[in-house]
Amino acid sequence: MFGYVPLGMAFGMLFQDLGYPWYFSPLMGLFVFAGAAQFMAIGLLTVQAGLLEVGISTLALNSRHIFFGLSVLNKYRGRGLRKLYLIFGLTDETYSLVTSTAAGEPHNKQNFYLLITALNHSYWVLGCTLGALTGTMADIDTTGMDFALTALFVVLLIEQWKKVREYLPFLIALLCGLMGIFLFKDQMLLIAIGLSIAVLILQWHLSEARK
Numbered sequence: 001m002f003g004y005v006p007l008g009m010a011f012g013m014l015f016q017d018l019g020y021p022w023y024f025s026p027l028m029g030l031f032v033f034a035g036a037a038q039f040m041a042i043g044l045l046t047v048q049a050g051l052l053e054v055g056i057s058t059l060a061l062n063s064r065h066i067f068f069g070l071s072v073l074n075k076y077r078g079r080g081l082r083k084l085y086l087i088f089g090l091t092d093e094t095y096s097l098v099t100s101t102a103a104g105e106p107h108n109k110q111n112f113y114l115l116i117t118a119l120n121h122s123y124w125v126l127g128c129t130l131g132a133l134t135g136t137m138a139d140i141d142t143t144g145m146d147f148a149l150t151a152l153f154v155v156l157l158i159e160q161w162k163k164v165r166e167y168l169p170f171l172i173a174l175l176c177g178l179m180g181i182f183l184f185k186d187q188m189l190l191i192a193i194g195l196s197i198a199v200l201i202l203q204w205h206l207s208e209a210r211k
């Protein structure tokens with residue numbers, strides 16, 4: 001909640017700078033529910049990007065969710081219609097909680113994952129709403145406010161480190177991220193994720209071969 005609500009407020013206030021009605025922000029939070037993609041959409045809407053450009057950019061940015069989904073297949077298996085909502089609500093923050101927090105008794109896991117997803121979704125919509133209303137009632141300088149997304153990802157990184165306690169995945173991610181920044185600026189995120197996955201798979205095969 002302390003991550004989603006302030007971040008949603010930042011998005012809501014930045015979105016209001018575009019001049020849209022205030023309720024567009026909470027509706028976007030409700031039906032899109034993609035923090036990084038929503039922040040990117042602000043820039044795309046500012047330059048009046050076409051639908052094709054918006055679609056390709058969003059697909060490239062959110063491609064990381066493919067890997068999120070593959071890693072939680074066993075956790076979300078066989079959950080009926082609830083599974084559709086769990087898939088829709090699998091954000092970075094939800095993934096971090098689902099993979100790093102004990103779910104308790106096996107029969108409670110289904111409700112546990114569903115409640116995490118629903119609560120995160122509600123926090124995000126609440127933040128978007130509060131931010132949009134604040135943006136309509138006050139003239140606020142939003143310069144630098146988009147850094148809230150980066151700050152939240154740093155918190156998630158710290159939580160993952162506390163859970164995993166293995167330096168190698170984090171070192172690989174850092175090196176791949178730096179390579180993506182300096183060599184592939186336009187598609188940094190997609191390239192960095194792809195390189196990280198390739199290196200981790202190679203490392204796994206090498207460790208299996210030694211057994």
